[in-house]
Amino acid sequence: MKLLLVEDDTRLVETLRPKLKKAGYVVEWSDNGIDGEFMAMEENFDGIILDLGLPQKPGLEVLKTLRQSKLNTPVLILTARDSWQERVDGLKAGADDYVGKPFHFEELLARLEAILRRRFGQTGNTLEHNGLLLDLDSQTVNVNNQSIQLTAIEFRLLRYLMSNPGKIISKTILSEHIYEEDQLKDSNVIEVYINRLRHLFGKSLIKTYRGQGYQLVN
Numbered sequence: 001m002k003l004l005l006v007e008d009d010t011r012l013v014e015t016l017r018p019k020l021k022k023a024g025y026v027v028e029w030s031d032n033g034i035d036g037e038f039m040a041m042e043e044n045f046d047g048i049i050l051d052l053g054l055p056q057k058p059g060l061e062v063l064k065t066l067r068q069s070k071l072n073t074p075v076l077i078l079t080a081r082d083s084w085q086e087r088v089d090g091l092k093a094g095a096d097d098y099v100g101k102p103f104h105f106e107e108l109l110a111r112l113e114a115i116l117r118r119r120f121g122q123t124g125n126t127l128e129h130n131g132l133l134l135d136l137d138s139q140t141v142n143v144n145n146q147s148i149q150l151t152a153i154e155f156r157l158l159r160y161l162m163s164n165p166g167k168i169i170s171k172t173i174l175s176e177h178i179y180e181e182d183q184l185k186d187s188n189v190i191e192v193y194i195n196r197l198r199h200l201f202g203k204s205l206i207k208t209y210r211g212q213g214y215q216l217v218n
């Protein structure tokens with residue numbers, strides 16, 4: 001899952017980013033409203049964490065522009081703790097939820113996962129597919145009464161595939177949702193990880209469409 005974090009408080013970003021990564025997200029960051037809006041429109045994010053007090057363009061205006069442009073990516077806004085007005089304005093402008101500053105990371109993560117679940121039509125904090133049960137908290141898979149711990153990349157890849165069952169997804173899209181922008185994006189590596197997942201969970205789990213991509217078989 002790929003997230004956009006738009007926040008100008010660099011100290012907050014420094015604490016948030018590693019925690020989000022650990023929770024299995026690829027995080028791209030912008031420290032101002034103009035760049036944040038541009039990135040949100042140009043790239044394909046699964047979710048956006050948007051601070052409202054931003055330099056260059058206020059978060060509320062960014063949000064309004066995104067929604068007017070029919071971008072329906074789930075947005076979690078960060079608001080001032082005591083400002084109910086900000087929350088109301090944010091929700092009216094199309095935010096999916098909010099967290100008041102200062103917040104505990106666990107609350108932000110829970111709210112973020114809730115809006116992503118709603119978007120992907122999931123109910124609990126697990127994904128299920130043909131007898132595979134992926135636990136998003138522990139990043140393990142339960143299959144045939146066995147629990148298998150995944151590596152970070154295996155988890156991100158399987159989570160993305162399980163969130164989009166039946167769709168043919170290109171290597172480029174997969175690598176975008178699995179790696180950070182500044183990391184080496186070698187789409188051949190995707191093939192290696194796809195084969196690791198097949199090795200763990202059965203060859204027929206993921207189908208290859210030559211020149212098109214991969215599909216989690218229903």
Ligand code: CA
Nearest residue numbers: 008051053054
């Ligand atoms: Ca701010």
